[in-house]
Amino acid sequence: MQRLILLGDEAIGQGAIDGGMSGIYGYPGTPSTEIMEYVQNSKEADDKEIQYEWSANEKTAMEAALGMSYAGKRSMVCMKHVGLNVAADPFMNSAITGVNGGLIVVSADDPSMHSSQNEQDSRFYGKFAMIPILEPSNQQEAYNMAYTGFELSEKLGVPVLLRITTRLSHSRSGVEKQQSKTQRELSLPEDLKQFILLPANARGRYANLVKSQPAFESVAEDSKFNELFPGKNKKLGVIACGIAYNYLMENFRDQKPEYPILKISHYPLPRKKVEKLIFSCKEVLVMEEGYPIVEEMLKGFQEKGTKIKGRLDGSLPRVGELNPNHVAKSLGIKGHYGSKIPEFIPDRPPALCKGCGHADVYNALNEALEKYGKGKVFSDIGCYTLGALPPFNAINSCVDMGASVTMAVGAADAGLKPSVAVIGDSTFTHSGMTGLLDAVYKKSPITLIISDNSTAAMTGGQHSLGTNHLHDICNGLGVEKDHLRLIVPLKKNHKDNVKTIKEELKYDGVSVILAQRECVQTLLKKKKSKAR
Amino acid sequence: MKCDIILSGVGGQGILTIAAAIGMAALESELYLKQAEVHGMSQRGGAVQSNLRLSDTEIASDLIPYGQADLILSVEPMESLRYLPYLSDNGWLVTNTKPFINIPDYPNIEKIMKEIRKNPNHLILNADKMAMDLGSPRSTNIIMLGAASLYIDIPIENFEKGIQKLFGRKGEDVVKVNIEALHKGRDYGKSDQLTN
Numbered sequence: 001m002q003r004l005i006l007l008g009d010e011a012i013g014q015g016a017i018d019g020g021m022s023g024i025y026g027y028p029g030t031p032s033t034e035i036m037e038y039v040q041n042s043k044e045a046d047d048k049e050i051q052y053e054w055s056a057n058e059k060t061a062m063e064a065a066l067g068m069s070y071a072g073k074r075s076m077v078c079m080k081h082v083g084l085n086v087a088a089d090p091f092m093n094s095a096i097t098g099v100n101g102g103l104i105v106v107s108a109d110d111p112s113m114h115s116s117q118n119e120q121d122s123r124f125y126g127k128f129a130m131i132p133i134l135e136p137s138n139q140q141e142a143y144n145m146a147y148t149g150f151e152l153s154e155k156l157g158v159p160v161l162l163r164i165t166t167r168l169s170h171s172r173s174g175v176e177k178q179q180s181k182t183q184r185e186l187s188l189p190e191d192l193k194q195f196i197l198l199p200a201n202a203r204g205r206y207a208n209l210v211k212s213q214p215a216f217e218s219v220a221e222d223s224k225f226n227e228l229f230p231g232k233n234k235k236l237g238v239i240a241c242g243i244a245y246n247y248l249m250e251n252f253r254d255q256k257p258e259y260p261i262l263k264i265s266h267y268p269l270p271r272k273k274v275e276k277l278i279f280s281c282k283e284v285l286v287m288e289e290g291y292p293i294v295e296e297m298l299k300g301f302q303e304k305g306t307k308i309k310g311r312l313d314g315s316l317p318r319v320g321e322l323n324p325n326h327v328a329k330s331l332g333i334k335g336h337y338g339s340k341i342p343e344f345i346p347d348r349p350p351a352l353c354k355g356c357g358h359a360d361v362y363n364a365l366n367e368a369l370e371k372y373g374k375g376k377v378f379s380d381i382g383c384y385t386l387g388a389l390p391p392f393n394a395i396n397s398c399v400d401m402g403a404s405v406t407m408a409v410g411a412a413d414a415g416l417k418p419s420v421a422v423i424g425d426s427t428f429t430h431s432g433m434t435g436l437l438d439a440v441y442k443k444s445p446i447t448l449i450i451s452d453n454s455t456a457a458m459t460g461g462q463h464s465l466g467t468n469h470l471h472d473i474c475n476g477l478g479v480e481k482d483h484l485r486l487i488v489p490l491k492k493n494h495k496d497n498v499k500t501i502k503e504e505l506k507y508d509g510v511s512v513i514l515a516q517r518e519c520v521q522t523l524l525k526k527k528k529s530k531a532r
Numbered sequence: 533m534k535c536d537i538i539l540s541g542v543g544g545q546g547i548l549t550i551a552a553a554i555g556m557a558a559l560e561s562e563l564y565l566k567q568a569e570v571h572g573m574s575q576r577g578g579a580v581q582s583n584l585r586l587s588d589t590e591i592a593s594d595l596i597p598y599g600q601a602d603l604i605l606s607v608e609p610m611e612s613l614r615y616l617p618y619l620s621d622n623g624w625l626v627t628n629t630k631p632f633i634n635i636p637d638y639p640n641i642e643k644i645m646k647e648i649r650k651n652p653n654h655l656i657l658n659a660d661k662m663a664m665d666l667g668s669p670r671s672t673n674i675i676m677l678g679a680a681s682l683y684i685d686i687p688i689e690n691f692e693k694g695i696q697k698l699f700g701r702k703g704e705d706v707v708k709v710n711i712e713a714l715h716k717g718r719d720y721g722k723s724d725q726l727t728n
Contacts, residue, residue: 115572
C-alpha cells in the first residue's frame with residue numbers, strides 16, 4: 001500500500017480518483033479549492049480521463065454532477081459551505097430524484113470564518129435534504145469516505161454529503177492509498193421517470209425518501225466510522241463528532257480516556273449507540289465543530305434525566321472552531337499556557353498586493369465619488385473585498401456572490417444616487433450576469449465596475465470562465481454601447497479613469513465600466529514558469 | 533520523540549516551503565506528521581502560521597495546544613511574538629531579524645527584539661543578509677530552517693534528503709545552494725549557542 005502525505009482536501013481528491021469517479025465539478029472557495037486542484041494536477045486522473053473543469057458557479061456544478069450520475073457514472077461536486085446555498089435548489093432536489101451513479105457532494109465549512117462571511121454548518125443541509133452525512137475526523141477517514149462514498153450513495157440511492165471543516169481541509173498527514181476501482185459504464189436509470197420531478201412523480205419519490213430513513217439510520221448504526229468506546233467513569237460520557245474527536249484524544253495522549261466515548265462520523269445519528277451512551281452516563285458532553293446540531297437533537301428528544309452539555313450550556317464556546325484547549329477546559333483538564341502576547345503587537349490584516357489593479361480602481365473610484373459622499377458602493381466577494389479596509393475604505397457591502405449588482409439595483413430603486421457596484425470577473429460570471437440582466441431590463445440607474453484581473457485570485461488563481469468575453473457578455477445582456485466603457489487601472493491612467501467613472505456616475509441608466517488588468521500574482525507565476 | 537513546531541510569518545513569505553522541507557525530512561525519519569496551514573484571504577499579506585507536529589507515535593489533533601510547542605520558527609520578528617502562548621517552558625524561539633512592514637502601526641523594532649530576548653531560549657539571525665552573502669537571496673527560509681534544525685530531533689542527513697526532494701525538479705544548482713544554506717544556518721546556530 002502506498003503512503004502519501006496529503007491535505008484533507010487532497011485526500012478527498014485521491015479517494016475519489018481511486019473510488020472510480022468519472023467526473024468532478026465545483027467552484028473555487030476556501031477551504032474546498034484544493035480538492036479540484038489536486039485532481040486537475042493528478043496524472044492518474046488524466047490517465048483515467050476523469051472530467052475536471054471548474055464550473056461557472058456551485059449550482060451549475062451540482063447540476064452537472066447530477067447529470068453524470070443520471071448517466072450512470074460516479075461524480076463528485078465540491079464547494080465551500082456558502083456555495084451550498086447557491087447550489088441548494090439542485091442539492092435539495094437531488095435527494096428526491098435520487099442517483100443512478102454514486103454522487104458525493106463535498107461541502108467545506110469554515111468555522112471561525114477564517115475566509116468566509118458566516119460559519120453555517122452544512123450538516124443542517126444534509127438533515128434538511130434527509131440524506132446521509134459523512135464527517136471525517138482525520139485525513140485517512142477523508143480518503144476512506146471519498147473512496148467508499150460512491151458505493152454508499154449507490155446502495156442507498158441518494159447523494160451523500162461529505163462535510164469537512166477548515167482544519168481538516170488544510171492540514172496534511174499520512175494517508176494510505178487503496179487499490180483503484182474501475183469507473184462505471186454509461187448506463188441510463190432503470191426508471192426513466194426517476195429524474196422527472198413533476199408533482200405526481202415527485203410525491204412518489206419523496207415518499208420513497210421518507211420511507212428510506214430507517215434504512216439510512218441502520219447503515220449509520222453499523223458504519224465503521226461511528227464507534228462506541230467503553231470507559232469506566234460513567235459520570236460523564238462524551239459524544240465527539242468529526243474532527244472534535246481528535247481534539248478530545250489530544251487530551252489523552254499517554255493514557256486511555258476514563259470516560260465512555262462515542263465517535264460520530266456518519267449520520268443520521270446512530271440512535272442505538274447514542275441511547276446506549278446517554279442512558280448509561282450521568283452527564284453527556286457533546287463536542288462538535290460548527291453549530292450545536294447534535295446537542296440540540298439530544299436535548300429535545302433523548303434527554304431522560306441525563307444532563308446534556310456542550311456548546312449550548314457554555315461548556316464549550318457557542319461560536320468559532322474548536323481546539324484542544326477548549327476541549328480540555330470542558331473536561332476540567334487544566335491547561336498550561338505559554339507567555340502572553342505582548343500588548344503592543346498589532347493585528348496584521350491581509351491587504352491587496354503591491355501593484356494590484358484593484359487598488360487603482362478604488363483610488364479612481366474614491367476620487368470620482370468625492371462630491372457625492374460616503375456609502376454609495378456595493379461590493380462583492382474576492383480580493384477586492386479588501387477595499388473595505390484602510391487606506392481605501394471604499395466599499396459598503398459584501399454579502400454573497402453577485403449581490404453587489406442587485407443590491408445596487410434595489411438601492412437605486414429606493415433613490416440612492418449614484419448607486420455603484422464593484423465586482424470581480426469570476427464573481428460576475430458566477431452570479432453577477434443575471435443581476436445585470438435585471439438592471440438592463442428595468443433601466444436601473446447603476447454604475448457597475450467589473451474589476452477584471454482575469455482570474456479567481458483570492459482562491460489562488462483558478463481559471464476565470466469569462467476571461468476575454470466580458471465585453472461580449474455585457475453587450476449581449478443589452479448594456480448600451482456608449483455606456484460600456486473600458487479602462488486600464490494603472491497609476492498613469494488615473495486622471496482619465498476618474499473622468500470616465502465621473503461621466504458614467506452621471507448617466508441615468510445602466511453603465512458598465514470594465515477595468516481590465518491582469519492579477520499581479522498570476523502574471524508573476526506566468527513569468528516564473530516561462531523562465532524555467 | 534515529539535516535536536511541535538509553529539511556523540510564522542506574513543502571507544507570501546513562503547513559510548509553507550519550510551513546512552514542506554521539514555515534512556520531507558520527517559518522512560525520511562519515518563515519523564508521524566500533521567501539518568495545519570492557512571489558505572485563503574490571509575495569504576494576501578496577513579499574519580500566517582502553520583502548526584507542524586512530528587512524533588514517533590500517532591498524533592491526534594492537527595492543532596498544537598497552548599504551552600506545548602517545542603519551537604517557534606518565525607521568518608519575521610514581530611510575528612514570532614504572536615504565538616508565545618503556544619510555546620512550552622523549554623521551547624525555543626528562532627526568528628529572522630528583518631521586519632516586514634506592511635501596516636501603519638508596526639511597533640518599534642528594538643521593542644520587538646527586546647521582547648524576543650526575554651525568552652530564555654532564543655536564537656536570532658539575519659537570514660536575509662546570510663542568504664545574500666551566499667549569493668542566493670531566495671534561500672532565506674532554508675537558512676532559517678538550518679538554524680532551527682538544531683532543535684528538531686531529525687538527523688541533518690534527512691534534512692538534506694528532504695531539500696533534495698523538494699528542490700530536485702529545479703535542478704542540481706538549486707539543491708546545492710539550499711543545502712549550503714541549510715548548513716550555514718545550522719552553523720550559525722551552533723556558534724550562537726557557544727557564545728551564549
